[in-house]
Amino acid sequence: MAPVHGRPSGGSRLRGVARAGVVGVLLCALSASAVRAAVAADGTVPYDYVPGAGTVAGTEGTAGASLLEAGSAYRSSLPRDGARYYRLELDAAETAYVSVTAVPRAGGTVAATDGVRVSLRDANGGTCSLATEQFGASHSPHPVAASASREVAPGSGVCQGAGTYYVVVERADAKNSQAGDWGLELTAVSEPGLKAAGATKAPEAWDSATPEPPAGTAVRRAGGAGFGSAVTVGRGTWTADIRPGRTLFYRVPLDWGQQLDATAELGAGPGSGYVTGALTTSLYNPVRDDVQDVALSYGGRAASAALDSSPPVAYANRFSFSDQVRAMRVAGAYYLVVHLAGQTADRFGDGPFTLTLRLGIRGEVRAGPGYAGRSVPSGVFEVSDAERDAATAHGAAGTGADPGMRAVAAGGIGGGTVLLAGLGVWTVLSRRRAAAAGRG
Incomplete structure (x- = not known):
């Protein structure tokens, strides 16, 4: 970075900018903390409402x-x-x-x-x-x-x-x-x-055989705390920490013609006993209609449970008599919502426990049904290139960073993240000011 040149008054301006920036950052952080406190104070479970x-x-x-x-x-x-x-x-x-x-x-x-x-x-x-x-x-x-x-x-x-x-x-x-x-x-x-009438009968058959779970090193991607802050994932193996009583939200982009296979695993933990329905995994479609749920009981050893293999996303699925098939009626962001029951702590402690998601996405992408207009909000029944990119694990190996942070913008930036960014800016400005003062 090029050094900052200028008169001593430039340092004063920089100090003013730094002070103003940090004050704003601290206010943002305090505001975020106040929001979190308000959520806790109302007695409800932690949840990120749409900003x-x-x-x-x-x-x-x-x-x-x-x-x-x-x-x-x-x-x-x-x-x-x-x-x-x-x-x-x-x-x-x-x-x-x-x-x-x-x-x-x-x-x-x-x-x-x-x-x-x-x-x-x-x-x-x-x-x-x-x-x-x-x-x-x-x-x-x-x-x-x-x-x-x-x-x-x-x-x-x-x-x-x-x-x-x-x-x-x-x-x-x-x-x-x-x-x-x-x-x-x-x-x-x-x-x-639709611009023109399409099929009025749901597909009767599809590949429902559950494939082998994806192999490879798990990529760490912490989940969001609400639909609005859900973290985007796709085909691959993903891991996160989860504590009793908490719920993690993930976005899974599915295009027309694609189908999802998902398995949730809960790692081993200390303690003894047995908790019925300890881990619940739910799949919702882009309009938050429930597709299916699976519950996993837990006895302290590593255990897993898989959702049924979903039918390919198709407009005509809405004409099915099956609720599960009917819910796979639109393309867009599907949601995996994983909850660890609060009573798990009674037997196995407060954790955190290791959650692993193994996701398979298969099927050839097909053209959409030919809508006569646009959805409101726009693009809700589409999968964008940005979402496809966010759903991959590229660039994650060896970095130690959580690539899911690319999805944070969907739910707003946390006060702690903003505070760290602000302090970083303050540090850079201080160094620039010191260099300018030395040259002066």
């Missing part, structure tokens, strides 16, 4: 329901008893998706049947779709997501016209649910119609 998400209040009925706009993310809350209503304004051509991620309160256990239920209804109360996501065998509070939709389909007699629709959110098992409010993250996505 910039607006805040809306759900209503107890349709009157005065807050509007959710496609392409936007929102924060809200859900009480133990009673449903909460939100509003959509839809045209007659778009397929609309609304996902709701429930963030339960931390500590203790939850009922296996509890979780979040989301329905989308027309102005007359007719149900367009209904989805429920439960905590399952883990009995451990963690973020769960469910997605409802209004799909324009020839021959369907409900939910086909333009107008007002309502999103209804409630606990899956209010009788056995936690006391206190849960946090909610809501997102809305619009999928355009």
Whole structure:
């Protein structure tokens, strides 16, 4: 780097810049810490909400329901008893998706049947779709997501016209649910119609044989703490630390025609006993609709569990009678969400434990279905070159760095990272100032 030349007053300017920069950095770091403290203070499990998400209040009925706009993310809350209503304004051509991620309160256990239920209804109360996501065998509070939709389909007699629709959110098992409010993250996505009619029948057969897990050295890639900060991974072997009660989020880009094979392994740990449903691995599609889940029980020895081999991504999958096949209906970023049950600590300590993900992606990339317009948000049903690059492990071997940091921008830069960067800038400026003073 070339030395800085100039009069002594230049050093004063540099000191002013350095002070201003560091003050700003410290304020950013303090703000980030305040956000983390606020999340902990509200009693919910740790979760990174989408940066910039607006805040809306759900209503107890349709009157005065807050509007959710496609392409936007929102924060809200859900009480133990009673449903909460939100509003959509839809045209007659778009397929609309609304996902709701429930963030339960931390500590203790939850009922296996509890979780979040989301329905989308027309102005007359007719149900367009209904989805429920439960905590399952883990009995451990963690973020769960469910997605409802209004799909324009020839021959369907409900939910086909333009107008007002309502999103209804409630606990899956209010009788056995936690006391206190849960946090909610809501997102809305619009999928355009097709230029020309395509197949109206889902593929009936595909290669469902589970291939050998990918070999090779595992690449370290820490997961995110929410859908918005999920870290991108692809074909290969990935490893991270995970602690009891925590949930890690990963993005897996899947294009049209591709299918995913995924295995999650939990490394051996000290202690004795047995924890049912210790590690839960869930696969969600780009609109956060649940594809499938697998739970792994743990007795202290290394153990693994694999998701079923998914069908290739295809537009016509939406016409299947199988929920798992129907969810593989769009290309884009799929999400692997891995949760280690809090009660694992009771038997095996606080960890951290070693999580290993072995991912296989196969199938020839095919052309898309030929949309008549663009999705909202734009590109949600596509795989970009940047995502393909972020999903690879190139450049990671031997560097000791976590290449997943390339995906941090999706969820904002953490205060600690910003602070280190700011201190680095301050150091460089100080050295420049000292060199200039010496020459003066």
